Amino acid sequence: MNQNVKKLINEWHDKNRDPICAYIYDLEGIQNHVKSMLKTMPRQSHLFYAIKANPDKRIIEALLPLVKGFEVASIGELLKVRGVSKDIPILFGGPGKKNYELEIAIRENVSYIHVESLLELRKLIIFAKESNKHIQVLLRINLRTKTLPETKIIMGGYSSQFGIDEQLIDEAISILIGAENTHVHLCGFHFHSLSNNLKADLHVEMVNHYLQKVEQWKRVHGLDVKVINAGGGFGVSYDETPGFEWELFTSLLTKSEEYQNLGDTQLFFEPGRFIVADYGYYVTEVVDIKVSGDKCFSVLRGGTHHNRLPASWGHNHPFSIFHQEGWSYPFKRPEVQNSKVTIVGELCTPKDRLYENAKVESLRVGDIIIFEKSGAYCWTISHHDFLGHPHPNFYYIEGNHYE
Structure with missing residues (x-):
């Protein structure tokens, strides 16, 4: 456990009577992780951060000097990035973009x-001409392939709302080279087929498949492809399964024939979860322990309204216990010893569960549960205001201090 996390918890209890409930982000840890990733990246490849994983302003600021730019999926996200930097490169994706x-x-x-669609492309041609601004686009293609790695979330290789169907490429290029288009320039292609893939070798195969397809389209249509965005999807393990091996991925990719044939084409990657997941902690206090039938439940000051990822993905979220010794009541402290406990939140719904049947040696009311790997898709996707419970506090670790 990060020592600054322990220090923060102890200082909280010295100053507050209320149960602790907080997110703690290790900004220095995120920066060091990205620096390590950059060391092994292939020549002419660039790293973007997909802020949908965690759009916290302090995280964007911490990544600003390290990444090539940011990937956004809404105007809200775009303006968050522009609030930090007016000129950092931005990739703007997502289906259903509105005119504004x-x-x-x-x-x-x-x-x-x-x-993402032929309609979107036609609208862009009109808007760019009206504003007299030249814009660069990447066509997001949904490939018709059955060779993708298996993950919990797949966005390509089958009928979906994402991207332009591979069979419509000819029509998209016809629109781009039409006489009506004077301001929209095709610079390449974008692929994002899945989320949270843990297999580095399969990820290389997938990226190489992208590169093969683009090479085919270049020959057929005589295209000058400046950029291929191979998306994200690099996985984080939330159980005992081995995590994604970034160094293996970059090593295998660099050696591949498809990469060697890239020429001057730039290769983009836009991970989100993989950059920040391991550097966030959701810290919350046990406020009750009780038995119902043959099951024991630990009730938290917090829950899925703060960290919805376990319920969304249907997994048990990894955690550690930080024991607290203080107990000021005249009655026995509720506890569970060498048993299984289901860790639940404070909401009025049976779906508010973060871990089912966790084996614990010791857990008492007043102890602290630290949910690790909570830096991505935890706070952001949660229903924060359900039942009106207070939001958690937010703290940021930089060096040997936090704020």
Whole structure:
């Protein structure tokens, strides 16, 4: 456990009577992780951070000097990045972009717009011409392939709302080279087929499949492809399964024939979860322990309204216990010893569970549960205001101090 996390918990209890409930983000840990990733990245490849994983302003600021830019999926996200930097490169993706979003993206000098449909492309041509601004686009393609790695979330290789169907590429290029288009320039292609893949070798195979497809389209259509965005999807393990091996991925990719044939084409990656997941902690206190039938439940000051990822993904979220010794009541402290306990939140719903049947040596009311790997898709996707419980506090670790 990060020593600053322990220090923060102890200082909280010295100053507060209320149970602790907080997110703690290790900004220095995130920075060191990204620096390590950059060391092994192939030549002419670039790292972008997909802020949907965690759009916290302090995290964006911490990553600003390290990454090539940021990937956003809404105008809200775009403006968060622009609130930190007016000129950092931005990739703007996501289905269902509204007219005002496209117009703002043009005005805010987005580097590349990931075009998700033929309608979106036609609208962009009109808006760019009206604003007299030249814009660069990558066509997001949904490949018709059955060779993708298996993960919990797949966005490509089958019928979905994401991207332009592979069979419509000819029509998309026909629109781009048409006489009506004077301001929208095709610079390459974007692929994002899955989420949270843990197999580095399979990820290389998938990226190489992308590169093979683009090479085919270049020959057929005579394209000058400046950029291939191979998306994200690099996985984080929330159980005993081995995590994604970044160094193996970059090593295998660099040696592949497909990569060697890239020429001057730039290769983009846009991970989110993989960058920040391991550097966030959701810290919350046990406020009750009780038995119902043959099961024991530990009730937290917190729950899925703060950290919805376990319920969303249907997994038990990894945690550690930080024992607290103080007990000021005249009656026996509720506890469970060498047994199984289901860890639940404070909400009025049976779905508010973060870990089912966890084996614990000792857990008492007043102890602290520290949910590790809570830096991505935890707070952001949660229903924060359900039942009106107070939000958690937020703390940031930098060096040997926090604030």
